Amino acid sequence: MRAWHRTYGLPVVVTNCSNNYGPFHFPEKLIPLVILNALAGKPLPVYGNGLQVRDWLYVEDHARALLKVVTEGKVGETYNIGGHNEQKNIDVVRGICALLDELAPQHPTGVAQYSDLITYVVDRPGHDQRYAIDASKIDNDLGWTPEETFESGLRKTVQWYLDNLDWCRRVQDGSYQGERLGFTDPKDLIA
Secondary structure (H helix, E strand, O other), rough: OOHHHHHHHHOOOOEEEOOEEEOOOOOOHHHHHHHHHHHHOOOOOEOOOOOEEEEEEHHHHHHHHHHHHHHOOOOOOEEOOOOEEEHHHHHHHHHHHHHHHHHOOOOOOOOOOOOEEEEEEEEOOOOEEOOOOOOOOHHHHHHOOOOHHHHHHHHHEEEEEEEEOHHHHHHOOOOOOOOOOOOOHHHOOOO
């Protein structure tokens, strides 16, 4: 895209983002995996010592940032979109467990609290210790910052999964065929 912009004047803006989380995140990713494994009484795998750091961006904040870049960004520029929510993986897992203890207090048989399910596993080869993004340009140039803190976004995410366990099961068992959830009329997308 950048080459087409420089060569032919194609009006583009480019974005890079940190780790997204929120509703509809497929169950193989860390946050939904931990939620669903915990509810099923399965181990909660944490790679290595769990001290790897990630910056987390709530998906609705990402969508708002993309809209901001498309409508107000400077053509030809690249904007990094970050959540300003750097967290260690083990802290993310513990945070999910604490929320589940509160929001889904009926623990699986033999589980006193969800954090009892945390299981440290051999780290992946080449596992990055830190993913972070410098989002100062979008903050300074476009005045965008995320609305959700990690805690508020994580609470919304955990609640969404608790409210949509049928969708999760269908994704996990392969019966999900991409049917839309939520808005069905494009007019509903305009806030």
